[in-house]
Amino acid sequence: MLLRFDQVSKTYRGENPVEALREVSFDIDTGMFVAIRGPSGCGKSTLLLTAGTLLAPDHGEVVINGERPYAMSGDARASFRGQQLGFVFQQFHLVPYLNLLDNVLAPTLSLAATPAAVDPGIARDRALELLQQFGLGDRVRHTPAKLSSGERQRCALARALLNRPQLLLADEPTGNLDPENAGLVLQAMRAFAASGGAVLLVTHDDRAAAAADSTFWMSDGKLRQQPHEAVQA
DSSP states (O other), X not given: OOEEEEEEEEEEOSSSOEEEEEEEEEEEOTXXXXXXXXOTTSSHHHHHHHHTTSSOOSEEEXXXXXXXXXXXXXXXXXXXXXXXXXXXXXXXXXXTTSOHHHHHHGGGGGGTTSTTOOOHHHHHHHHHHHHHHTTOXXXXXXXXXXXXXXXXXXHHHXXXXXXXXXXXXXXXXXXXXXXXXXXXXXXXXXXXXXXTOEEEEEOSOHHHHHHSSEEEEEETTEEEEEOHHHHHO
């Protein structure tokens, strides 16, 4: 099992505590493309951050590729995250003053000075290969400001795949895209899952959810599986 949530709970403390995750349990195996849907504020982003080893749960256990990241030290968890996980966001989060090639190479920094450090030449070849694959081979020296939204998201997807992660975590990756570019991004995610990875997608987009193999509905911090036929209807 690539990702397992076992009775995971998370509460944001304060004057009015919010139970963002309530005993959430689910599994994702290699080859799976899973979508999480639900209204704003239901806990979707908290679930994704927790799966991404960025937000420790209060209770329950998260297991990724047989490892328990929240039992690791902060440095070990960061290295593990750099090797195992790729992230794609609605707002792209590209570095504005770096060109596309350097943006795609940015994840190598998380593995620098660790046993998983990537040879710079190999990383550069991999980055150029991905940019070519996503139709950006002639834009490698351009900064993000010179790209369309679709091109920026394809660059962000190339960056997420650079370190050959096992699990791709995507937060509304098609939210700012036209139908053509949204289709290209979803097609690339399906190909990633089919090649032996897995995708966990948080979305409000009907098109994106329809591209997934299975869908969960989230409400008030609880998760339930939704018949996929209902998503496509």
